[in-house]
Amino acid sequence: xxxxxxxxxxxxxxxxxxxxxxxxxxxxxxxxxxxxxxxxxxxxxxxxxxxxxxxxxxxxxxxxxxxxxxxxxxxxxxxxxxxxxxxxxxxxxxxxxxxxxxxxxxxxxxxxxxxxxxxxxxxxxxxxxxxxxxxxxxxxxxxxxxxxxxxxxxxxxxxxxxxxxxxxxxxxxxxxxxxxxxxxxxxxxxxxxxxxxxxxxxxxxxxxxxxxxxxxxxxxxxxxxxxxxxxxxxxxxxxxxxxxxxxxxxxxxxxxxxxxxxxxxxxxxxxxxxxxxxxxxxxxxxxxxxxxxxxxxxxxxxxxxxxxxxxxxxxxxxxxxxxxxxxxxxxxxxxxxxxxxxxxxxxxxxxxxxxxx
Numbered sequence: 230x231x232x233x234x235x236x237x238x239x240x241x242x243x244x245x246x247x248x249x250x251x252x253x254x255x256x257x258x259x260x261x262x263x264x265x266x267x268x269x270x271x272x273x274x275x276x277x278x279x280x281x282x283x284x285x286x287x288x289x290x291x292x293x294x295x296x297x298x299x300x301x302x303x304x305x306x307x308x309x310x311x312x313x314x315x316x317x318x319x320x321x322x323x324x325x326x327x328x329x330x331x332x333x334x335x336x337x338x339x340x341x342x343x344x345x346x347x348x349x350x351x352x353x354x355x356x357x358x359x360x361x362x363x364x365x366x367x368x369x370x371x372x373x374x375x376x377x378x379x380x381x382x383x384x385x386x387x388x389x390x391x392x393x394x395x396x397x398x399x400x401x402x403x404x405x406x407x408x409x410x411x412x413x414x415x416x417x418x419x420x421x422x423x424x425x426x427x428x429x430x431x432x433x434x435x436x437x438x439x440x441x442x443x444x445x446x447x448x449x450x451x452x453x454x455x456x457x458x459x460x461x462x463x464x465x466x467x468x469x470x471x472x473x474x475x476x477x478x479x480x481x482x483x484x485x486x487x488x489x490x491x492x493x494x495x496x497x498x499x500x501x502x503x504x505x506x507x508x509x510x511x512x513x514x515x516x517x518x519x520x521x522x523x524x525x526x527x528x529x530x531x532x533x534x535x536x537x538x539x540x541x542x543x544x545x546x547x548x549x550x551x552x553x554x555x556x557x558x559x560x561x562x563x564x565x566x567x568x569x570x571x572x573x574x575x576x577x578x579x580x581x582x583x584x585x586x
Contacts, residue, residue: 251315252333252341260350260433265323267343269333270315278336281309281318284329291316323347325378325407349408351376352438353383353429359443362419368444370415372427379431380409386426387417419446 251270259265269279279291289307290298297309310317320327328347334340353374362368374381380401385392397415404410417425423444430437 258346265320280334282332349378374429375410
């Protein structure tokens with residue numbers, strides 16, 4: 230009897246059955262403590278037993294006729310749920326030692342294997358408190374992400390804008406428990422007040438963990454609409470320049486005032502006499518006015534009296550200035566002759582009299 234065609238038929242039938250066995254998902258990544266679910270769907274309902282294995286060890290046995298078979302050493306974290314076309318294996322609280330292979334074995338038919346990855350979510354923190362800095366200062370930030378598995382991805386953001394990896398460094402250490410600690414340093418130029426974020430993540434996290442710190446920049450005036458800044462240094466420089474200019478002006482004025490105060494009273498007297506003579510000449514062209522005798526003494530008392538007398542005569546002349554009156558009366562002739570016949574040895578001086586009409 231030729232057995233070759235029979236073997237070919239059996240192999241083709243087995244391959245057809247194997248091709249229709251499904252285990253979903255083929256790879257699953259969860260965080261420690263989360264649930265892990267795998268679904269095994271056989272295409273042929275004529276099976277006897279389904280065995281689930283974790284890393285080669287039997288975890289759960291399911292009978293096609295009686296369902297889940299309980300045993301004294303059943304793992305309480307494992308459970309099976311009946312689905313329309315198969316069974317779902319559920320790990321309620323995954324641990325690091327659950328990571329590995331998950332196998333669905335249909336006894337006497339086929340088996341499929343998937344991979345389970347359990348990740349550890351650690352913490353992330355920017356060391357230190359909120360920062361205060363002057364404009365144009367360089368501020369150093371340090372971030373630490375500890376207790377992660379596998380090694381987390383760490384990045385920085387400033388005002389929600391991602392920083393280029395070339396602007397910061399990263400170092401990593403692994404502990405005996407295969408947990409990673411990642412540290413990073415970032416230097417920020419203080420231009421305006423900002424918030425700085427450090428983010429750490431692994432693939433099982435829906436969103437990265439974030440740590441935020443504030444950077445407050447002083448010597449800055451922010452307008453409500455826009456980021457126009459007016460440095461206080463420029464304002465201080467302008468104020469100092471204005472104060473210096475004001476001091477220079479005050480110094481010049483004080484110097485001129487003191488210089489004028491030092492002018493001798495004798496010069497003031499001469500100045501007043503010249504002004505008085507010009508005013509008399511303009512108002513009385515026909516005669517000469519003798520301003521009176523003044524001593525040439527250098528004492529301050531005499532000079533003061535001369536100044537007072539001169540100013541009094543100026544006031545008198547400016548109040549009533551009339552020309553000489555030529556009269557043929559005997560009184561005026563006699564008076565004029567008497568005025569001219571004063572002997573010179575008596576030390577008399579010719580005094581011109583002004584007649585008020």
